[in-house]
Amino acid sequence: xxxxxxxxxxxxxxxxxxxxxxxxxxxxxxxxxxxxxxxxxxxxxxxxxxxxxxxxxxxxxxxxxxxxxxxxxxxxxxxxxxxxxxxxxxxxxxxxxxxxxxxxxxxxxxxxxxxxxxxxxxxxxxxxxxxxxxxxxxxxxxxxxxxxxxxxxxxxxxxxxxx
Numbered sequence: 001x002x003x004x005x006x007x008x009x010x011x012x013x014x015x016x017x018x019x020x021x022x023x024x025x026x027x028x029x030x031x032x033x034x035x036x037x038x039x040x041x042x043x044x045x046x047x048x049x050x051x052x053x054x055x056x057x058x059x060x061x062x063x064x065x066x067x068x069x070x071x072x073x074x075x076x077x078x079x080x081x082x083x084x085x086x087x088x089x090x091x092x093x094x095x096x097x098x099x100x101x102x103x104x105x106x107x108x109x110x111x112x113x114x115x116x117x118x119x120x121x122x123x124x125x126x127x128x129x130x131x132x133x134x135x136x137x138x139x140x141x142x143x144x145x146x147x148x149x150x151x152x153x154x155x156x157x158x159x160x161x162x163x
Contacts, residue, residue, distance in 0.1 A: 009098050009122035011105070014133070016117050022154040024053045025135040029115060032137045032150070040113050040138035040146050056153040058085075059139075060106060062146075067091065068106050071148070076158070081126065098122050109136045110146040119157075133157040 019026045027050035035041040035048060046054055059072040070093070073085040081093075090099045109116055115138070121131040132153045139148040 009101065010120065011101060012119040014117040014119055016115060019117060019135075022117075022133055022135075022157065024050060024056065024156075025117070025133065025152055025154045028053050028057075028135060028150075028152045029137070032115070040140045042140055042143050044137075044139055044150055052155070053152055056155055056158065058151040058153075060090075060149045060151060062106060062110055062149065065107055066103070068103060068149070076153070076155075080128075081124075093124070095123070105136060106149050109138050109149055113138045113140075113146055131157070131159055 016029075019029055031049050032041065032044065035044060044059075046057075049057070055074040055076045057072075057074045058070060058077055060068045061071045062068050068090045070085045070088045073088075078085055085093070090102050093099070094102055105116065105118070116136045117133070118136070119131075119133050121129070123129050134154075135152045137150040137152070138146040139150055140146045141148050
């Protein structure tokens with residue numbers, strides 16, 4: 001089994017202008033933009049998002065700068081990890097270095113209130129190597145600061161990788 005601490009994960013930032021290369025993520029971004037009116041929306045209703053995206057979504061609550069917890073996870077992530085992920089911390093989901101990298105990415109989206117598009121390869125905490133393209137979108141519950149991030153994965157780019 002691969003160990004996350006022994007593998008250097010790769011985050012490759014992608015230009016948001018290339019979102020058209022990722023049809024499901026493009027639909028999610030378009031729906032998010034329709035809700036935001038110039039700033040991060042307070043709520044994202046799954047009914048507002050493309051149906052094809054729903055299994056590939058994860059809603060994350062930021063808990064200060066040192067943790068984030070999964071609020072809601074689509075069926076793909078739950079199936080891959082063998083159960084409900086609600087309440088799972090990034091520290092339980094990723095190795096130490098990856099958890100910090102993911103937290104930094106989430107915090108950047110929260111601070112800038114700007115979506116990010118990234119190609120990512122890593123080894124999960126259960127020792128499986130993965131590669132995907134993700135879109136991170138800020139959400140501001142109750143109109144306050146951004147403390148929630150919607151993570152969407154492009155189904156056509158989500159695959160076991162050869163690390």
